[in-house]
């Protein structure tokens with residue numbers, strides 16, 4: 001081995017150019033350098049040789065690499081052009097490696113400075129076979145890849161030629177071949193530099209083999225990714241293309257089958273079945289994918305989706321799974337609202353809520369106050385829960401990180417995702433109780449508006465089967481989710497306000513919860529309302545626990561009697577009563593009329609209802625505790641006026657004006673609403689023997705009067721009771737009769753204490769009937785009315801038709817208190833009753849609950865005994881007491 005040196009002009013190659021032995025390059029050189037090279041060529045006999053050394057760094061042009069190549073100048077040309085600064089094109093051919101003997105700094109003037117260089121010693125030995133083979137293998141692998149990746153045939157041919165040459169190369173020339181190959185393939189600057197600086201042939205083969213393997217691997221991965229991308233794009237394009245073709249074929253087929261299938265020459269939207277089918281499925285899939293990973297609902301969705309794919313389209317089972325998935329994906333699962341709605345956190349929330357309640361409702365001051373308290377509590381709890389949620393969220397990422405790691409190990413047994421859920425707002429559930437149309441639903445709506453949440457009303461009227469609340473299992477034909485999940489879907493959010501209206505079925509007085517073989521609906525209802533259980537509410541159809549803890553439940557009922565004990569236990573009752581006429585007038589003016597005007601496209605200038613007319617609508621056309629029929633009647637009046645107004649405008653346009661008056665007078669009402677409904681009844685109500693008016697609260701929670709009718713018929717001294725009466729009311733009839741029999745002598749009905757008024761002087765039966773026979777009646781409160789009716793029948797004295805009464809009696813003749821006083825008095829007022837007889841113990845109810853304007857216009861008589869009730873009903877001294885009024889009282893006190 002021998003090494004030699006020489007002096008060669010140094011030509012720095014601009015970064016990142018590297019010339020390797022055996023390769024050629026052409027590069028542009030600046031004018032000065034070009035001219036220096038020209039001088040060199042002119043001075044030399046043959047083509048001169050320079051030392052082409054790469055610049056090692058792209059930032060510092062003075063830092064030359066240690067190794068370079070002795071290169072022959074093959075060509076130096078100056079392309080034609082007028083510019084004197086035009087650069088030269090230089091072509092070099094690399095001959096052999098050189099090493100700079102000393103560090104060299106290029107000349108800033110681009111002149112060629114000769115410098116001492118050393119030629120590395122030439123090795124005579126061939127590198128070991130194994131090394132050469134490895135080198136060749138890796139070179140072949142790379143060349144094959146490059147040929148595969150290349151789009152041009154000519155390049156592919158080139159790579160195969162090089163491969164063939166490689167086979168023929170002897171071991172001694174393998175290192176030379178390595179130089180050429182590294183120069184040819186797209187090796188990096190660093191790789192080329194490392195090859196250049198490796199002077200030992202064996203080591204060079206090893207380095208080259210490494211470079212080739214690296215490049216082949218990179219190329220393989222790149223082309224794999226490219227293929228995948230290409231495949232997916234291709235698939236999409238193909239699908240799109242095929243769909244287009246399908247649509248075109250359909251269109252053609254339709255045009256062949258005649259123009260009947262075409263709407264205006266175009267296909268109707270009903271024809272595009274397949275497309276819609278595919279779109280629907282894609283939509284379903286997207287919705288499943290959007291579900292929270294790891295959640296129960298998603299797992300169920302994925303499972304059912306896979307089943308759906310296996311089952312042929314058009315089969316019954318396919319339809320069942322489709323509709324199940326539609327439901328599953330339409331439910332707002334709890335992750336959809338993890339933030340507290342803004343409204344509740346606002347400082348002005350309570351003021352805004354108060355304004356909302358005032359804007360929607362007249363009066364109801366106590367109830368509004370209670371609702372504001374309730375909302376204040378809801379707000380505080382929500383805010384506390386939100387704070388806790390944020391604290392939990394801060395530690396949650398760690399938990400999730402862990403669960404992700406586990407996920408990669410085994411996807412099927414991945415732990416359930418722990419969600420930072422908002423805690424439920426626990427507390428009493430409000431129960432609005434009151435007659436229909438008194439504002440229960442609209443109060444619920446106002447609460448929802450104030451909380452900025454969706455509102456849904458769920459009516460449990462006639463619910464007899466647990467499945468209606470909880471859904472039916474999918475094994476049922478036409479099964480589906482229950483009322484709760486249906487409402488949740490309609491609400492579209494997991495934190496709505498639900499108003500549950502609990503009513504008994506029309507012909508069923510017994511409470512919700514009479515359990516039967518279909519399961520107990522009241523148990524399901526209790527579960528829905530129970531904050532401890534409702535975060536995992538199980539709907540039989542959905543079959544994945546649904547979180548109801550964010551739902552705000554409010555219950556409503558018309559009367560407390562329809563509510564079962566356990567349900568009542570969980571609720572806080574807010575009683576709403578009927579309205580007085582005064583209140584109804586205000587509500588009608590301020591709320592109902594404007595609402596109806598808006599609904600019917602009219603404004604206040606076009607329809608005004610005179611005060612007497614409005615009052616007549618309230619008193620003669622409607623007679624209810626609430627204002628629903630009143631609203632309906634006002635709606636009818638506005639629609640009538642809307643027609644008149646439209647005719648007026650049309651007539652104006654045709655030049656024959658028709659007069660229009662916006663004010664509705666009382667005299668017009670009959671033309672608009674027909675004959676008043678309550679006139680006839682009033683006329684019928686006359687003073688009669690044996691008839692007394694009692695006060696009742698009907699099943700709907702509405703107060704009113706009820707005639708107690710009695711007649712005497714020939715018989716055997718018995719009492720006959722009719723009118724769908726319950727046990728309690730029948731018993732109170734018996735008590736009333738026994739009392740009258742005991743006092744028949746004192747009331748001058750019989751001649752001696754021993755005589756039975758039903759047997760002497762004649763043998764009679766008394767028949768007592770409470771009309772509206774189809775409606776079930778029960779309760780003890782008709783006691784005094786029955787006693788009065790018996791006395792009237794047996795004595796012939798009459799009770800005036802403007803008097804009504806209520807009160808339970810005991811056998812000793814005591815009158816004990818009863819419930820529903822407010823409703824009963826309001827009902828009596830509506831029925832134009834002017835005097836009401838009530839138990840003494842109910843004075844406080846009148847004082848507290850009955851509106852002052854009613855107290856002013858009605859007479860209230862509070863009685864402690866039946867004697868006092870008789871006196872109040874028949875009038876002082878009307879009944880001829882044998883011993884004067886004190887007699888029976890003394891007798892009573894002796895007892």
Ligand SMILES: Nc1ncnc2c1ncn2[C@@H]1O[C@H](COP(=O)(O)OP(=O)(O)OP(=O)(O)O)[C@@H](O)[C@H]1O
Pocket residue numbers: 360361362363364434435436437438439440441442443501557558587591592626627628631
């Ligand atoms: N105090 C009030 N102020 C203004 N409008 C009222 C008032 N009370 C009731 N209304 C109106 O009367 C109509 C009937 O009321 P709503 O539907 O709330 O009755 P409800 O008590 O829920 O009846 P039901 O028991 O039959 O469900 C609504 O349009 C409501 O806005």
